[in-house]
Amino acid sequence: MAGLICPECGAENPDEAKRCQECGALLIEQSQRADEQPAGLPEDPLDFLAQADDDLPGLLHALKHEDDQSPLTDPPGGEESVPPEGDEHVDSSEEPDAEETLPEWLIRVRQRAQEEEDSVGEVTQKLVVAQDHLKEDISTSRHENFSSWIEGIRDEDGAKESQPAEETAKKAETGAEEAPSEDEGWLTKIRKMEGKFIEETDSEIKDTDGDSLLQWLVALEEGTEQPEVLDEATELADGAPVDVPADDDEKHIQQPESVLEGDELEVTQQMIVPTPTLQAEQPEPPLVDVTRSEQLQADQLAATIADEKAARAVVKSRKAKSTWAIRLIVAVVLIGSVVFSLFFREPAVLPVAPMPSQHEDMISWIEELPADARLLLVFDYQAAYAAEMALVAEPVLEEVIHPGRQLSVLYTSPMGGLLSQALLSEISADRDVPIDDLGYHPFSAFTAYQAGISAPAAWVIPSLPKSGRTFLADDYEGIILLSDTFEGARVWIDQLSALMPGTPLNLILSAQAGPMLMPYYDSGQVSGMISGVGEARNFSAAEGRSGAILIRWRAYQTGILLMVTLIVTGVLFSSGQVNDEGEVNA
């Protein structure tokens, strides 16, 4: 105690003074009353939080009592009160029991706080709520320090309670000497954690993350606690959402209040208000069982979204100009040129061009065919290519179809029947050639495989039904495949070259399928082939034949020339647009 305060004038007087040195008022009652008053509790309840050094033991004491016993009015016997800190502590031997120490008003307040949640005991409620919340959040490591500290106090109290009464009494006698040293240790830790020692380094500050409630208590004790903290604690206890700060700092460091005294900047206070409870409220991510395919789909979706958001050169859309006149002129020129070219026939005798080897091989095969040869014709093209295929196939079939030979026809496209009839009727109209229609087969792979394995059966299974079709009942001298696509022809080549490598296979192809199938000719799997109108024209010239190819060839050339012209013109025009816009190459 600093001295006696005069009740009349408020002047400070020495402890041994009996009368006020200023006004002469009597100080004896004031001095006696001060001696009788417990050191740990303030006289005025409103000063409960303001008097820091005296309030901290009371609050901690109340915390321990609330955890250890439910009724506040029934404190455990023999429990020692928490001594004050530093040089202002009061010996535990001189401190009365808790029941005796607590004033009647405080006991009433606590009782009412237990009975009514919204009563005067707001501070006590918040203490209880914050502590309960701290207990529940055991997963947060920062709280474990404080919890373990609280548990340590409880264990220590429990151990003390279990001691024999004699030992307790003995300790109570010697407590005046031992308590200050023990209490000084933990209280010093509190002070250090609290940050009152300004020489504490930043790393040490980080180590105090888990003592949030303790720091908050001391801050309350010193009257520097901000009301937002109390509000946040209440919200957290109620489960209400709390705005988590944008940065991930684990604590808010309130800058120390500086008081300028003369030329020195004295740091009077440094309060660390950690926010571990805010992060502890964040729900843990749920455990989701994700399969590999789902993960791949998610990754693909993420990659697609990232690709869509990627920056690209933007081509400005320009309004379509009225180019209908230009389009009309181009269309008239195209159609007119092709139609006009149809009136110009090729000369009666075509110039003979150098013959590719695949043409020569096909001609050789045709020339070597016996007069009564049996041939299989496979029609594997769509109606759209009928005109081109007819032009290509006509010169070949004119050489193949002769009286005395037998033809078998099958088709793997729905229109194949009609297309084959249309083509063969023109060629074999004046020739007596029997044609065996083997029908439509929806899958080229099945048909080619069945054609290849139609060898005489060595084993006869009595109860097994017999297939109604036999493609190769007698050996064919050759197979001619008419196809418009690379895939259709490849199936036949693969199957027949594996199952019946001795049977010659010749191809009549569209222009788009020829280049892709040339490797099969080079490997010997195909005997001969002809593809496109251009090669058919050369074949006709080599055979000295005339026909529809002479009429169509000019139109064919005209059409290709127009295509080349359009491409070159369009490229140049597009190049000018690119240069004008100047953004495509960016």
Added chain:
Amino acid sequence: MKKLPAIIVSVTIGLTVLAGYFFQAELSTVLSLIVDWGILLAGVAGLIGLGYLAQYHLTRLMKREKGAFFSLITLLVFLFILVAGLTLTTQNPFYRNLILNVQVSVEASFLAVLAVTLLYASLKLIRTRGWTPMSVGFLISALISLVLNLGVGMTESGTVLGELVAFWRRLPIVGARGILLGMAIGGLIVGLRVLLSMHRPYGEE
């Protein structure tokens, strides 16, 4: 457990068909029967698809949705062709000319539109991608192929021009051979996966 019969059937048939390449005489009867069953199933699948298409257009017609008029035309033409095909057969000149003169013309027109679309797309390539090595190479390849199909430059082999033309003509074969090798390896791997039941295209994975 539901997949087990499908796996057994597919693997058994696959192995039998594969064995047919090596034991044709011994397995020819069984293989012919298997192929016939496969063709029959494919025909049934085609009928199911046909019925589904007819049902779709019927639904649109009954609900009077947008484009129901075209669905009506489709159904009428379908019924007419079906009845004509069943009664007249493909040997009838009227039926044959009806199909050929419509179908061939329509498909050829679509193909011509496709050619023009591809031409326009090649021009758009320069506008969107600019002058890059790929776009320039594509256009040059297209032009060379078209010019070679004109029949020009058909000279005797042994001359410089003849060798140059032959080189350009055989140049696509290089790419075609690479594509064929890739397809062959891919087909081999898929076939092995199906035979070993690691890949089941006939049911859910």
